[in-house]
Amino acid sequence: MAIEKMRLLRLAGSKENIEKILLTAFSTRDLHAELASHVVNDGNGGELLPEDSTYADYLNRIESIIRSLHSELMCTFDGVTTFTNDEIEAYLTQVENNYEKINETLMNQSSLTKEDKDALTKLREFNIDALNHTKYTAVNFGRLPISSLSKLPLHDEKRYAATILSKNNHYAWVFYVTLNENKTEVAKLFDSLFYEPIAIPKVDEKQLVFDCESVLGKIYGYVKHCADLRKYYKYIALFDKTAVITGFVPQRRVKKYKTMFGEMTDVVIQDFPAGLEEGLEPPTVLRNNWFAQPFELFVEMYGLPHYGEFDPTFYVSVTYALLFGIMFGDLGQGFLLVVIGWFLYRKSKGKLWGIVHRIGFSSMIFGTLYGSVFGNEELLNPMYQALGFESKPIHVMEPEFTMPLLGAAIALGAILILLSMTINIVLQFKRKNYGDALFSQNGIAGWIFYGSILFGVALQMGLKINVANPFTIGLFLIVPLVIILFRVPLKNLIAKLQVKPHEGWVGYLIESFFELFEVILSFMTNSMSFLRVGGFVMSHAGMMIVVTVLEGMTGKFGIVTLIIGNLFVIGLEGLIVGIQTLRLEYYEMFSRYFEGGGKKYVPTNMQN
């Protein structure tokens, strides 16, 4: 039930050694690095490392070619081989030139069918480069309709040699060679047979793709490594020739973190208390016990507390489990929640399932008190009788139990509201906000007003003692209300500021009067809001009665009805109760003592 202690670390090293410092600093998930722009200011003489997009541009060029080639080139860096920018530029230019040729070839082939391309693959066996550089002969490649193939022998023409590369029902893919001097006549002959020539590619694009890949493979890993490294330059502040990384590390991991720099003698690590530097808010890590830990989810959803402040997770976990258990009390269904929550939490590590697991226990406890097991209200009676009771302690559906149940719900709500106000008072004192601690509706004034009403009502209803008289009303109700009404001037008085509100007395009083009216109203509505706790106790029992009745009506399929009914109630009502409890947490309790607005701890890591 706390917020993890942090230390502010400043890693300083030689500018020439930046790469090594970065790789070491961000090799583990410990350091929450602060942007250099937050560290550098006019007073400290620091500078930001200039933006360098050279490698990012190289990387874009490489990846764009890889995408265009549909290549599955793996990016690996051996950590040793390096290249100068001129070398990288030369390699890239070579690859881009090759890519242009490949692209041109592929464009020319865009209208070809798969079968044309298959035939082209066979043509490659003749060495495309050689075919493009014949001196005395002319070569041609194309489709000849099958019907024309049988007509080829009808021509008394022997000045060419042809070979069939492939065939289907419609075409034969033919490659023919003739002497340069005969090429016009032979071309005419083939044309008369409806020959459809296909351009022989100027280059063997498959070989070129292979060449491109092998060149890119050399530099890809190195360029990516450099480009990635430069993404972290934003965390480096320069002080003369010293590069400085500033960040927060959890106190318990600082020692181990520092040892990583053991061999780097030129790196100096300065270790400060987390809140030392103004303007650098330490990040918040919630750290809670086994039971409360998953409930951090609800706190984070609302907003993290500032570093060093009160972590409400434990309070949330207890009150949430309590309220859920009351509203969804069933020994059997609670047990199911425990099992399902446990199983899914183990599988997915989702905090919500951890919560389900824990509130399942609460549901089991209240289910035992209600004597309810999967909607069966009688099953636990023998146990209670064995323990010496006449029957189960709480009869949810008995008519005479309804009013006490609702009353208890409001009482529970009132206690939780008072508890939340108490937490707020303590926190405000800790923050030295004495005005808020004493005079606000969630401070001592509000506490006395609300507490007095509750105390009076309790005495009146419980012990039949009437404590309402002009003195008590004046002291415990009117005075606190007046204090709340004048809270701003009173706060000013304590803070030794001008007492008169800046909008003037009349304006202030008009505005405050309506606010006071709202405060009184909200005390009432917030208390009434807890009526839902009692309501859901009855609604749960009611739904289970329906399931039991249906079970009886469906005869031998009763067990199926019981299972489906229970699953339905767990799914539907469990979800609704879960949401309503969260609503009570956020609206009726958090709003009284919790602000949020803390900074999340996000360790900077080269791998993420």
Added chain:
Amino acid sequence: MSGSFSSNAMASKAKAMYGKRLKETDYQELLRRRSVNEIAAYLKNETGYRDILTGINEHSIHRGHLEMLIRQRFFLIFLQLIRYGDTAKSSFYKYGIYLIEIKQILVTIRAFNDKDRSTQIAQMPIFAGKYTSFDLEKLVVATDYDQLLEVLKNTVYYEALKPYRPKSNDDFDYTVCEVALKAVYYQQVNAIIEKEFSGDIKKQMKEIFNTQIELDNVTKIYRLKKYYKASPEEIEKVLNPTFERIPKKKLIEWIETCDAETFLQRVSESAYKNYIDDKNFVFIEYHTDAIHYNLNKHIIRFSSNPDLILVAFLGLLEIEIQNIIDIIEGVRYNVEIDKISKLLIY
């Protein structure tokens, strides 16, 4: 009535195929295409020509290949339909083969003096080779009349062509050969009809073929008058003495008294007037084809005889194929859409 189950199937099949003919919207779409490849793509993807064009590369198909495949479809459909026909009438179904054979003989005669026979080879329907009465491939090596007669030995064409054997290659009369071969065709078809059919069907079948002869005569008369300024005697000599809708007396009178245009005017006012469409004059074949088209359409709609339906459907298919070829040629030579459109019969 030749209403066997199988031949009725042929009629149904032919009518179903007729249903898949190119419609006006297809022609409009084809006319909008500005390249042979686009035409090939449309025919392949949107029309009944899909079957014959599947597997071609429409982006780079050779125009000649496309035309050949389209023409080939006529023969494939013919073969497909007669499979459903009455096997007893198999000799009748040969009438389509006669047309192919005659065309190839005439192409050969025209190519005697050509050194380069590649066009002939390219357009030779080798796929029909197993149905023809002589070896088509041997026509390619026939370079004079004697060699041609040698190839045609033992066929009906031999006797028909023998009397016109010229003294030299430069001396032969192509028109006479064409008339003689056409006469053989009509004689053969006539004989088959006489043998295979009777009654009303025979009458209607004869009407179809006689109309073809008559329209051939009309074309001949118009051309001889218009382009050769031939005398009535010369014209009468080359006519086939078959008369169907225009009585002999009337035709002779028109030959003797009319010039080309008046002759055409007379024809359009004759019994053919219901079959001539209202387009302005394009060329004589357009009008005779239009008459054929309308006659065949009438038969397809109203006849129930499978053989009549077959002949009519094939007649219509031939016109459709000619329409597509006209569009392809039009695109090839950049002819305006309006001008191509005028040639189409649908």
